[in-house]
Amino acid sequence: MNVTINNAEQLKTKPDETKLGFGTIFTDHMFNMDYSVEKGWHNPRIEPYAPLTMDPSTMVLHYGQGVFEGMKAYRNQQGGIQLFRPQENFKRINASNRKLCIPEIDEAFCLDALKQLLNVEKDWVPSEPGTSLYIRPTIIATDPFLGVRASHTYRFFIILSPVGAYYAEGFNPVKIMVSKDHVRAVRGGVGDTKTMGNYAASLLAGEQAHKAGYTQVLWLDAVELKYVEEVGSMNIFFVIDDEIITPMLSGSILPGITRDSVLALGKSWGLKVSERKISIDAVIDAHQSGHLKEIFGSGTAAVISPVGELKYGDTVITVGDGKVGPLAHKFFQAIQDIQYGIIDGPQGWIEKL
Numbered sequence: 001m002n003v004t005i006n007n008a009e010q011l012k013t014k015p016d017e018t019k020l021g022f023g024t025i026f027t028d029h030m031f032n033m034d035y036s037v038e039k040g041w042h043n044p045r046i047e048p049y050a051p052l053t054m055d056p057s058t059m060v061l062h063y064g065q066g067v068f069e070g071m072k073a074y075r076n077q078q079g080g081i082q083l084f085r086p087q088e089n090f091k092r093i094n095a096s097n098r099k100l101c102i103p104e105i106d107e108a109f110c111l112d113a114l115k116q117l118l119n120v121e122k123d124w125v126p127s128e129p130g131t132s133l134y135i136r137p138t139i140i141a142t143d144p145f146l147g148v149r150a151s152h153t154y155r156f157f158i159i160l161s162p163v164g165a166y167y168a169e170g171f172n173p174v175k176i177m178v179s180k181d182h183v184r185a186v187r188g189g190v191g192d193t194k195t196m197g198n199y200a201a202s203l204l205a206g207e208q209a210h211k212a213g214y215t216q217v218l219w220l221d222a223v224e225l226k227y228v229e230e231v232g233s234m235n236i237f238f239v240i241d242d243e244i245i246t247p248m249l250s251g252s253i254l255p256g257i258t259r260d261s262v263l264a265l266g267k268s269w270g271l272k273v274s275e276r277k278i279s280i281d282a283v284i285d286a287h288q289s290g291h292l293k294e295i296f297g298s299g300t301a302a303v304i305s306p307v308g309e310l311k312y313g314d315t316v317i318t319v320g321d322g323k324v325g326p327l328a329h330k331f332f333q334a335i336q337d338i339q340y341g342i343i344d345g346p347q348g349w350i351e352k353l
């Protein structure tokens with residue numbers, strides 16, 4: 001299959017790179033590809049960024065059969081463009097596809113198509129420190145049909161958005177609140193996929209946390225409300241004494257690529273990293289006894305997000321005096337330096353354009 005390219009006649013004015021936010025500006029072009037039972041995935045094309053026109057009965061709007069990914073393109077030291085472990089994102093979208101009964105995509109072909117799109121849009125990759133071009137691959141069910149079954153047709157698209165430095169005001173700890181009333185996902189469900197409904201289901205708890213003055217929700221397991229799962233759109237790490245602990249992938253936790261990168265780097269540095277169950281009570285106890293050193297989240301948007309305060313019911317704990325811990329800082333620096341080509345990461349992590 002060849003990707004056809006239809007260039008936009010008029011290009012948008014590029015935004016001021018020093019004032020970029022997140023997710024509001026989109027580039028001139030997008031990638032589109034369709035699926036039908038007869039043709040499989042077909043008609044891959046790069047064309048002007050434009051609204052999707054669809055029938056009001058389009059299945060994704062009613063039943064949420066859709067998946068997405070989130071990744072970034074970085075401007076490296078030499079002025080080139082590079083991706084961080086993009087194969088993992090395409091592998092993960094196929095894992096999401098299998099759970100949502102969406103036909104799988106050809107991972108190598110889609111990575112190549114993304115690179116072609118980035119090549120068309122290369123002037124949109126910002127170069128100010130900490131900025132990047134956010135990449136959102138998405139697949140939606142497009143049959144115009146009411147009734148619960150898997151769609152027979154799909155649209156795969158990739159859109160791009162220049163984004164600012166996450167820590168424009170400095171690498172600051174966030175405050176998180178444990179949700180006792182809501183759960184994010186159950187084992188055997190779709191919590192380990194990036195599917196739209198998971199995020200809709202998280203909104204109410206998020207709003208409650210915001211009202212109480214907290215940035216993000218820390219989710220507990222849905223069965224016993226006892227074991228820590230993850231935060232908003234990040235995985236979570238606890239440093240207790242010299243052990244770096246993240247909840248093991250149980251089927252309800254999103255398998256983050258940043259999470260995997262923290263684990264791999266931690267191991268390569270000879271640190272003690274564990275993927276295991278950890279209860280919220282064990283976290284609070286470790287704090288009371290002085291053993292809890294750090295808490296931090298991991299995800300593509302922020303890379304590493306140190307946690308300075310955690311609220312669980314009436315208990316509020318301040319982690320590491322509310323300051324950024326040394327390990328959060330070390331992981332943040334290392335992963336970011338690899339992403340921007342300042343240092344070399346493990347073999348195969350960087351894909352240059």
Ligand SMILES: *Cc1c(COP(=O)(O)O)cnc(C)c1O
Nearest residue numbers: 233234235254256257258299300
């Ligand atoms: C995307 C996401 C993450 C982080 O995954 P990365 O691959 O590290 O960006 C964690 N949790 C949820 C719920 C997510 O959607």
